Structures are given as C-alpha cells and as structure tokens.
Amino acid sequence: MSWDVVVIGAGPAGLAAALQAGEFGLSVLVLDEQPAPGGQRFRAIEAFEQRCLVNQAHLSNEDNHGATLTRAFRRSDITCLSQASVWDVSPGGRQISYLHQGRSYSIRPKAIIVATGAIERPTPIPGWTLPGVMTAGAAQILLRTSGRIPEGRIVLLGCGPLLLLAAQQLRDAGANVVALLQTTSLADFARASLHLPSAMWAPKLLLDGLKLFARTASNRTVSSVRGVKILGENQVRSVEYVAGSQSETFDCDVVLLHFGLIPNIQIPRLAGAELKWDDELKFWQPVTDDWQESSIENLMIAGDSGGILGAEAAEISGKLAVLKIARRLDAISESTLEKIGRNLQRERHRYAMARAFMDAIYRPPLDRFLPIADTVVCRCEEVTAKMIEAGVANGADGTRRLKARVRAGMGPCRGQMCSMATAAILSKKLGIGAGDIELATVRPPIRPLTIGQLAENALED
Amino acid sequence: MSAQRESIEIFRTVPLCFQGDMITAKEGEPVAAAILATHPDFTGKSPVSGRRRSPYCMMGLCFECLMEIDGIPNQRACVASVRMNMTVRKQIGTRSFSAGSK
Ligand code: FES
Numbered sequence: 001m002s003w004d005v006v007v008i009g010a011g012p013a014g015l016a017a018a019l020q021a022g023e024f025g026l027s028v029l030v031l032d033e034q035p036a037p038g039g040q041r042f043r044a045i046e047a048f049e050q051r052c053l054v055n056q057a058h059l060s061n062e063d064n065h066g067a068t069l070t071r072a073f074r075r076s077d078i079t080c081l082s083q084a085s086v087w088d089v090s091p092g093g094r095q096i097s098y099l100h101q102g103r104s105y106s107i108r109p110k111a112i113i114v115a116t117g118a119i120e121r122p123t124p125i126p127g128w129t130l131p132g133v134m135t136a137g138a139a140q141i142l143l144r145t146s147g148r149i150p151e152g153r154i155v156l157l158g159c160g161p162l163l164l165l166a167a168q169q170l171r172d173a174g175a176n177v178v179a180l181l182q183t184t185s186l187a188d189f190a191r192a193s194l195h196l197p198s199a200m201w202a203p204k205l206l207l208d209g210l211k212l213f214a215r216t217a218s219n220r221t222v223s224s225v226r227g228v229k230i231l232g233e234n235q236v237r238s239v240e241y242v243a244g245s246q247s248e249t250f251d252c253d254v255v256l257l258h259f260g261l262i263p264n265i266q267i268p269r270l271a272g273a274e275l276k277w278d279d280e281l282k283f284w285q286p287v288t289d290d291w292q293e294s295s296i297e298n299l300m301i302a303g304d305s306g307g308i309l310g311a312e313a314a315e316i317s318g319k320l321a322v323l324k325i326a327r328r329l330d331a332i333s334e335s336t337l338e339k340i341g342r343n344l345q346r347e348r349h350r351y352a353m354a355r356a357f358m359d360a361i362y363r364p365p366l367d368r369f370l371p372i373a374d375t376v377v378c379r380c381e382e383v384t385a386k387m388i389e390a391g392v393a394n395g396a397d398g399t400r401r402l403k404a405r406v407r408a409g410m411g412p413c414r415g416q417m418c419s420m421a422t423a424a425i426l427s428k429k430l431g432i433g434a435g436d437i438e439l440a441t442v443r444p445p446i447r448p449l450t451i452g453q454l455a456e457n458a459l460e461d
Numbered sequence: 462m463s464a465q466r467e468s469i470e471i472f473r474t475v476p477l478c479f480q481g482d483m484i485t486a487k488e489g490e491p492v493a494a495a496i497l498a499t500h501p502d503f504t505g506k507s508p509v510s511g512r513r514r515s516p517y518c519m520m521g522l523c524f525e526c527l528m529e530i531d532g533i534p535n536q537r538a539c540v541a542s543v544r545m546n547m548t549v550r551k552q553i554g555t556r557s558f559s560a561g562s563k
Contacts, residue, residue: 234513
C-alpha cells in the first residue's frame with residue numbers, strides 16, 4: 001500500500017496535519033524521531049502531565065492544550081512510528097528513507113508534509129564547545145524528559161522569549177540560576193514598538209511575550225551584553241562579558257545559550273526545495289505558497305520548519321498543509337478547500353503579524369557575535385573562524401569550496417551547527433549579502449547509518 | 462544534576478552500565494540525561510583535538526553525544542531512551558559514520 005501522506009515530525013504542526021488528514025479519510029503515516037509525540041514544544045508531554053498529576057502540580061494552559069492534542073492523536077487510528085529517523089528524502093521528494101528499530105526502509109507516499117520544527121540558532125562564541133555549555137532548549141528537554149536540572153551555578157546567555165521561558169522554568173524547578181545575560185537592549189524595545197499596532201490582532205501571544213520579560217528570573221539580569229567568552233580548561237569555570245563600558249566576569253558551572261530559533265530545513269534541502277533568505281530574521285526558509293506547498297509538488301512544509309511562528313500557528317499551518325493534498329486525491333470538494341482554507345489562512349496571518357513584534361525585540365545580535373580568531377565555528381571538525389577566513393583568502397568563494405578547503409561542515413552534523421556562522425563570515429569577507437551565499441548541498445545519510453542497514457534497506461511502495 | 466525539587470518520581474529506575482560501572486537511570490529518559498547526571502565531566506572527545514565534549518543540543522542535531530550503546534557505535538545518546546540493562550561507553554570522535562559519501 002502506498003500512503004496518501006507521510007508526515008515527518010510529531011510536534012504541533014505534524015499532529016494537527018495528521019489528525020486533519022485522518023479526518024478527510026486519507027491514509028497517514030507519521031514518522032517521529034522522539035520516543036513520544038509532542039515535538040520539542042510539547043516534548044514528553046504525556047509523562048509530564050502524569051508527573052504533574054501525581055505531584056498535584058498545575059499544568060499551564062499551553063501544556064494542557066498540548067496534552068489534549070497528543071491524546072486526540074493517540075486515540076486516532078493514525079499510524080505513528082516513534083524513534084524513526086528519516087535519513088534521506090530523494091530529490092523531488094518522491095521517496096523517504098528512514099531508520100526504525102535498527103532497520104532501514106524506503107517508502108513512496110503520494111505526498112509529504114515536513115513538520116520538523118525549529119532549531120536553536122547555533123551561535124559560535126569562544127568556549128561554546130566546553131562541557132557545561134548547552135543550549136537553553138537542551139536544559140528544557142532534560143527537565144521535561146527526565147526531571148533533571150543541571151547541577152551547579154547556571155548562567156543563561158543570549159536573547160529571545162525562549163531564553164526567558166527557560167530561565168523561569170529552571171528557577172521554578174529549583175535550579176540555581178545565578179545570572180541572565182541578555183543581548184537585548186532598550187533600543188530593541190523601541191524599534192519593536194513600531195510593530196505594536198499590527199501585533200494587537202493576536203493579543204494573547206503578545207501578552208505572553210510581555211509577561212515573560214516583566215518577570216526577572218535570576219539573581220542578576222544584565223542587558224545589552226556583548227564581548228562574551230566562556231572560560232575554562234576542561235569545563236566551564238566562568239563567563240566574561242562586556243556591558244556598557246564595564247567588563248565583568250561571572251563564576252559558574254553551566255552556561256545555557258539561546259539566540260532564537262531558525263527553521264529546521266534539512267529535509268527541504270535534501271529534497272531540493274527552493275529556499276529564500278529572510279534578511280530581517282537572518283535565516284533561510286523554504287518558499288511556500290498559501291497552502292504550505294513548497295516549490296516541489298506534494299511536498300508541503302508546515303509549522304516552524306516553514307518559518308518561525310510558534311506552536312499555535314504551527315497547528316494552523318499543519319491543517320492547511322493537508323487541504324491541497326486532500327483535494328488532489330479527491331477527498332474533499334473545491335468549496336470545502338476554499339472554505340476551510342481561507343479561514344486558516346486568515347488565522348495564520350494574524351500570528352505572523354504578532355510575531356513581527358517579538359522578532360523585532362529579539363533580533364539576534366549577529367553583527368556583534370560574528371565569530372573571530374580561534375573561536376571554533378564547526379564543532380565536528382574543529383574549524384575556527386581564523387581557518388575559515390584563511391580559506392576565503394585562499395579563494396574559497398562559497399560554502400562548497402570552503403568545505404573542500406577547510407572541512408567546515410564535513411562532520412556528522414552535516415553542517416547543522418556551523419553553516420549559518422560560516423555563511424556569515426563568508427558574507428562579511430566577500431562583501432556580499434548573506435542571502436547570496438550559496439548553501440552547500442546536504443547529502444544523505446543525514447543520520448548515522450551502517451553499511452549493513454543500507455544493504456538491507458527494504459523498499460516498500 | 463539533581464532531581465526536580467520535592468517531586469514524586471514517576472519513572473522506574475533501572476541499572477545501566479556506563480564505562481563498566483553500574484549507574485542508576487530512569488527508564489525512558491534519554492541515555493545522555495542519565496550519563497550527564499552521574500558523570501557530568503564529559504561524554505566524549507573531539508576526534509580532531511582530543512578536547513572534552515558533552516551533549517550540547519539534546520535534540521539530535523549536534524552529534525556531540527555520540528556513544529557506543531549496546532555495542533553499536535555512533536549512537537546519539539540524547540535520542541536513545543534508557544531501557545533495562547543497557548551498556549554504554551564513551552567514544553572518541555566518530556567512527557565510520559556513514560555508508561554513503563561524505
Ligand atoms: S546532544 Fe546534540 S545530538 Fe545529542
């Protein structure tokens with residue numbers, strides 16, 4: 001049997017898409033890399049809800065919603081493979097190859113919905129490879145999946161609503177958060193206020209955002225932080241930074257970094273979908289039409305992997321992504337498509353407008369954080385900023401040549417950690433816009449795969 | 462790493478063998494979380510410089526948590542969930558990661 005739709009990712013977008021497709025009577029398979037549905041936003045939500053129940057703790061409204069969504073999904077008859085890692089999507093998006101329980105399979109669905117969410121923008125700063133440095137998201141995952149918090153004195157560093165949220169959650173869980181160092185400045189707030197009128201259309205999101213920075217989540221909060229270095233020999237000992245005209249050092253054991261989210265576009269890149277550079281937000285995102293369809297027919301992109309709009313909007317774009325597919329398979333009529341579609345598009349637009357306000361405040365301070373000198377940019381191959389600059393000086397005029405010369409992006413993470421920073425250095429050195437830097441091709445397998453697994457790959461229709 | 466304050470644990474604890482030592486892990490938690498809790502120093506070394514590394518993203522992206530799990534190298538310990546009686550070892554860098562071209 002050939003699946004009507006395969007959804008990659010079981011976060012808010014993927015779950016909403018799968019449920020919607022099921023409602024239309026389409027056959028749906030969900031492939032998810034995590035052990036349980038929920039995505040990163042609702043990571044391990046079922047276990048978390050259970051823990052809250054046992055401990056008579058309160059589940060936030062958002063989490064409650066996530067738990068309800070996950071429950072609806074579990075109760076549906078949709079097939080979901082957890083801990084299934086997609087290692088390839090063929091050019092043109094016809095075939096998906098994935099690993100599940102140690103075996104590899106290839107399938108050819110009629111349509112694909114990519115709902116792989118966002119990743120935290122990797123921002124190389126001196127010392128970021130030291131044990132004791134993690135992303136703020138990683139700490140949230142630890143908290144959610146195993147109820148553990150990093151031991152010792154924690155410094156949170158960077159910008160964005162998630163940094164503040166993480167600080168709050170860690171403090172609530174009893175973590176020793178000693179400082180919150182934000183790169184955000186007053187000027188960011190002033191600039192963001194220009195977006196206020198349009199943001200008013202989605203007041204809930206806006207209020208959540210404002211509530212977040214009203215609360216101070218640590219003993220010490222500093223803004224407009226720059227010149228950051230994480231110091232230590234074998235692990236984190238302290239953080240050094242400049243605020244105003246003062247240089248300060250803070251002793252700590254753990255540093256949690258967060259510089260906002262960027263779309264996870266590895267699968268659209270594998271498939272060869274067209275991408276566009278957003279020069280405001282400083283990231284690449286797949287080009288999609290009003291129905292979430294990429295430049296490749298029947299390859300839809302839903303949720304944050306198509307542009308960062310958050311969990312609520314992800315559910316809307318997830319549902320939206322199904323409509324064209326259902327219409328083409330004659331599961332719904334043209335008028336149903338129009339009726340449901342236009343409503344969802346309107347809602348999606350409201351979230352996009354509110355988001356512009358948040359984005360303006362938390363614009364990543366990329367100019368001030370351009371890696372220099374001995375800062376490791378590519379963690380896998382330990383390629384420093386200096387080595388990349390030397391590569392450019394020796395004639396590497398794009399990511400591809402640079403890869404061949406200095407091995408940046410050649411490691412197992414397939415450039416996921418370094419490609420943005422590498423492109424930023426190239427852009428500066430070559431004096432061309434970041435959007436004009438060609439992206440290196442992503443080659444399969446994007447997940448660890450043995451030769452045996454490849455040889456025994458089962459092709460199913 | 463310590464348990465969340467004053468909470469009743471819902472996880473079942475299971476033994477896990479790490480570097481030949483028995484440690485206690487929570488069934489279903491990421492393997493990387495269990496290791497970080499008992500051995501926060503480091504979980505691997507860079508194959509290039511030999512410098513210490515430990516899990517960075519906890520969501521399967523950075524490959525800093527590659528370890529040998531039940532005899533199979535190059536497993537992302539943040540993606541693998543703890544089961545009864547696992548054996549986990551540190552590994553120095555990546556070993557023959559891919560079947561395809563680099
Ligand atoms: S910690 Fe990043 S892949 Fe496991």
